[in-house]
Amino acid sequence: MPVFENNVIKEILAKYRRIWAIGHAMSLMGWDEETYMPEKGVTERSTAIAELRALYQELVLSDQFVSLVEKAKSLEGLNDYEKGVVRVLDREITIAKKIPPQLNYELAKTTSEAFVAWREARSKAEFSIFRPWLQKVVDLTKQVAEKLGYEEHPYDALLDLYEEGLRLRDVRSIFSILEPGIRSVLEKVISRGYFTVRSPLEEAKYDEQAMRRVNERVLDLLGFPRDRARLDVSPHPFTTNMGVNDVRITTRYEGLDFKRSLFSVVHEFGHATYELQVDPELAMTPIGTGASLGVHEGQSRFWENVIGRSPQFASLVKPLLDQELGLTRSLSVEDVYRYFASVRPSLIRTEADEVTYNLHILLRYELEVQLVGGEIKVDDLPELWNRRTEELLGVKPNNDAEGVLQDIHWAHGSIGYFPTYTLGNIVAAMMRDAFRKRVGDLGDYVAKGDFGQIKSFLRDFIHRYGSTYAPKELLRRQLGSEYDPNALLSYLEEKYVKGAP
Amino acid sequence: MPVFENNVIKEILAKYRRIWAIGHAMSLMGWDEETYMPEKGVTERSTAIAELRALYQELVLSDQFVSLVEKAKSLEGLNDYEKGVVRVLDREITIAKKIPPQLNYELAKTTSEAFVAWREARSKAEFSIFRPWLQKVVDLTKQVAEKLGYEEHPYDALLDLYEEGLRLRDVRSIFSILEPGIRSVLEKVISRGYFTVRSPLEEAKYDEQAMRRVNERVLDLLGFPRDRARLDVSPHPFTTNMGVNDVRITTRYEGLDFKRSLFSVVHEFGHATYELQVDPELAMTPIGTGASLGVHEGQSRFWENVIGRSPQFASLVKPLLDQELGLTRSLSVEDVYRYFASVRPSLIRTEADEVTYNLHILLRYELEVQLVGGEIKVDDLPELWNRRTEELLGVKPNNDAEGVLQDIHWAHGSIGYFPTYTLGNIVAAMMRDAFRKRVGDLGDYVAKGDFGQIKSFLRDFIHRYGSTYAPKELLRRQLGSEYDPNALLSYLEEKYVKGAP
Structure with missing residues (x-):
């Protein structure tokens, strides 16, 4: 049975509960969008999701939370569950810190437009409609890889984003x-x-x-x-x-x-x-x-x-x-x-x-x-x-x-x-x-x-x-x-x- | 057509969007709880709702937001829509400020237990099961009325809570x-x-x-x-x-x-x-x-x-x-x-x-x-x-x-x-x-x-x-x-x- 005994970890988990709650809400909003949401609810839903995502990010990167996680990184004698908490949060904070908000914003905007172009391109089987958008996506993705950093190949940074540790x-x-x-x-x-x-x-x-x-x-x-x-x-x-x-x-x-x-x-x-x-x-x-x-x-x-x-x-x-x-x-x-x-x-x-x-x-x-x-x-x-x-x-x-x-x-x-x-x-x-x-x-x-x-x-x-x-x-x-x-x-x-x- | 022209109002509305987003999420979570949520999801859902409610309250009562609304109260020449924004937010802030968090917490806890007692009491048609809980609810409600304040009768404060201006x-x-x-x-x-x-x-x-x-x-x-x-x-x-x-x-x-x-x-x-x-x-x-x-x-x-x-x-x-x-x-x-x-x-x-x-x-x-x-x-x-x-x-x-x-x-x-x-x-x-x-x-x-x-x-x-x-x-x-x-x-x-x- 996992037990969280360390007081710093307990403090982190208590603070994390609010971050988790926002994630919970976003999961439900995503599910609802694909299942039951009336069609025209999409604009308000997108706004709400964007606001909650920004709020989530702010809480994860708040000074108080980041310094608690920093503190936890130097703790000794943590059990595996406690170490897991520190590893996952440290990874999340590190990635969030490395990608500038402006780049994230560009990516969100570009991919949302690229999606529309892709859908049209696919329905018409015309790559040229999607081509300029894909170019933008690739350019922004390369920037992401550079910001994240890598040892051997920029693709390493992208792989790691989807599968921790994959090279x-x-x-x-x-x-x-x-x-x-x-x-x-x-x-x-x-x-x-x-x-x-x-x-x-x-x-x-x-x-x-x-x-x-x-x-x-x-x-x-x-x-x-x-x-x-x-x-x-x-x-x-x-x-x-x-x-x-x-x-x-x-x-x-x-x-x-x-x-x-x-x-x-x-x-x-x-x-x-x-x-x-x-x-x-x-x-x-x-x-x-x-x-x-x-x-x-x-x-x-x-x-x-x-x-x-x-x-x-x-x-x-x-x-x-x-x-x-x-x-x-x-x-x-x-x-x-x-x-x-x-x-x-x-x-x-x-x-x-x-x-x-x-x-x-x-x-x-x-x-x-x-x-x-x-x-x-x-x-x-x-x-x-x-x-x-x-x-x-x-x-x-x-x-x-x-x-x-x-x-x-x-x-x-x-x-x-x-x-x-x-x-x-x-x-x-x-x-x-x-x-x-x-x-x-x-x-x-x-x-x-x-x-x-x-x-x-x-x-x-x-x-x-x-x-x-x-x-x-x-x-x-x-x-x-x-x-x-x-x-x-x-x-x-x-x-x-x-x-x- | 309503138009928001005043810059202070526009600033308020931009900040309000995040508060609205949390409200949007809570509405969906409430709807889902009554319609599609699997039965055992209720514990996590309640935690998520409590966290988001607290977050909502914090944002409404944040110094920056409150002082913007205060500033807007003294503005002249606002149109009816802008005045409405100020009225609604001022009312919300005023009520939120008057009721101490501890009292809100007691009320939430008591009513959630009172609900369980009431359900049992009703199914057995035995008032005595509900009586002590109702007593607590009445006592706490009286405290709420006192905190909110009233001119003639404590019931005025409660009526106003549900219907603005009703006495x-x-x-x-x-x-x-x-x-x-x-x-x-x-x-x-x-x-x-x-x-x-x-x-x-x-x-x-x-x-x-x-x-x-x-x-x-x-x-x-x-x-x-x-x-x-x-x-x-x-x-x-x-x-x-x-x-x-x-x-x-x-x-x-x-x-x-x-x-x-x-x-x-x-x-x-x-x-x-x-x-x-x-x-x-x-x-x-x-x-x-x-x-x-x-x-x-x-x-x-x-x-x-x-x-x-x-x-x-x-x-x-x-x-x-x-x-x-x-x-x-x-x-x-x-x-x-x-x-x-x-x-x-x-x-x-x-x-x-x-x-x-x-x-x-x-x-x-x-x-x-x-x-x-x-x-x-x-x-x-x-x-x-x-x-x-x-x-x-x-x-x-x-x-x-x-x-x-x-x-x-x-x-x-x-x-x-x-x-x-x-x-x-x-x-x-x-x-x-x-x-x-x-x-x-x-x-x-x-x-x-x-x-x-x-x-x-x-x-x-x-x-x-x-x-x-x-x-x-x-x-x-x-x-x-x-x-x-x-x-x-x-x-x-x-x-x-x-x-x-």
Whole structure:
């Protein structure tokens, strides 16, 4: 049980409660904006969020708070939780201090305009509409990297912003193993053809009300705690937490290819479970939430891919799919499994399968590094994107909407974010290995629908610590090594090569 | 068009935006707590609200803000909107300064515990469970009155808290006219028997999904702007606004006696329309919301009673009730009207009809005045309540749950609040008179479903000003007199005596 005993830490936590409260309010405002807010409420909401964000920043950077955290840095004999509090706050203060308010303001303004331009550009498949905005975003992002500082490459500063401690050399080393490994797996998968088969379910329309019942029943199977969590609908699925006892996920209903809606739910359930299993003693403290984007994505991918796209899960949910949705009645469990776990190189990252997904990330991260390093220009992006897509995936975009314009991230100014998705895939595979080693075969538990045991394992090994430990340290301590790409390759090999008849 | 030209006012409004943002967040948090928040989120939510409330108070009372408002008080040549800003902020600061933080803290703590005791007391119909808590609430409320100060009676200080400028002598004068007037109307209504008849619909169960469709269709008829407003479900119906473009109402579905759910919707629609029709130029300023509880209740009662419980409205909505709900198919429009507008003395205020409603308020306000004035004791309440109910309404509670324990207000510490309900009923009748004088017969517009014309009138005469003017001044300027009880009596006489065959 974490205990905060040191008086300076206690004083910090008492003061932090107000900062936390503003964060709580902003989370709710963000959730509401995507779910229930009337359309025209957006202007007032944006103003309110901007004011609260400024207030949040002021409180974090207030002299009194900063000097308390400074004082805490020199304390000896702190326990791990107390050290975590100091680490997280020191990092937040350091980053906030390094980026001048004017630069933050420019970034917020530019990305909000860039988002509008990107949306138009994508809908018209015309990169030229987005190009000048992307140029501004890249320029401002480079300034951010310079202000943050770095040892080897400006991209290091950006990576660290999204994943504490992550460096370009880590990402390079990960992909130097992943790229050939995945290409090899993919070749075998394609040549065997078992997982590349097209399912009639991909084209099948579904009834939204029935699909809502499916999603709710699947959440019941997984053990979604309704008194602490809820499922809603939003244009893009996401998870948000207002606290350890109020975590909310969303999905969407497109009316076609039901696995998209279903696996959004299972994916977000993974994120939610992380937040729901943080030790309640850490509630309302700086370490009361997941350790990093990469570790978080590890949880969502574990549920979505390792559990959700398994034959045992297909077998478990088929009866309720048959009953509620009807579309699977004439199919076998194996058909449903192959629909869930199909592998086919494709153009759109968000629709990519487990095997090819990380090649999409490789493409993006390489371009980002070169952009930020000044080796390529914004103008070069569409062509480089298309050429590299063909090299990596063997398919070529017909237009920029299918290519360089497909992701929202750059419009949002999130350069350096993509690699955390691959970290997530790696962490998911590492957790599967750890489960096998410590508890048993995951598939057996999934087959029985015994998710309580799986959640206990996740809680004890990862979740309960919140962000007590920095991500790399957490992984070393709890899973035996930092982001290990070989775990992902073994998992893919076992599932998609050895697993194919 | 309101314009803020004075530089001091502009500076105040720029600083106020942050205070507004916190208020916006708290409104959303309150709404969410009653509608979608997972049950166990309540602890963290309460902490967040307490922190934001304290922060709000600190910003309002910050030296810089207070001295700006002080400076503005001596400015000459301000326009009405600018004067309104100064009036509202000066009032808020003055009240906040007078009540010591310790007293506020005691009140918050006591009322939160009193609420729990009241809920138990009511469910067991045992006043003794609530008695000690009510005693504490009364004691603390008296302290509040002393801190706020008053000229004639401590109740004045409490009335003013809920309705700016309202005094005990106003309320006494109002009820000295209303009490005999209402008794006289009630006698005639009972002797004629037309409105006292019991409808089979009172006992009829309804299908919730069908009732939801009824409510949505009625809101469509009334012209509820879906891009700026929404309807949800909560245990107790309410309206909340996050801004002029985000106003939300709720209703409930009890499954029986559908007019309760329907008229909650129409009532809250009235509150919402007030907020939605405040001049958008006043958004995010201290005067960008309704003028007072009494004027607000005037809007809700105008829609609920004057419009909703009219024969024309019954005729307008009967086809959709027939279609969606079915229960009214074998009944005439007249039957439905008499169901909507039935009059029968009863024990529970929230279920009271238009004629007897204000007698319930009279009972409460008399007891409050005597309690606060020290003429009666908390122990005396149950007996006094029952005796006076019999005198005023001719019915007697069987137990305290039907009597002194029925309302939440005292547990919440809201002593001095009840009279604003009667002010609302009066204002609704005054607005009906003003509409008749300036536009035409309200019933004709309702019959045609021409609510646009009615809303324009309300916007131009009352809504657009927000709280630019104090309530009494607003009524004098726009409706020709302050709260006029005779307007209510004429309306009741015309509708329930002359209107009965």
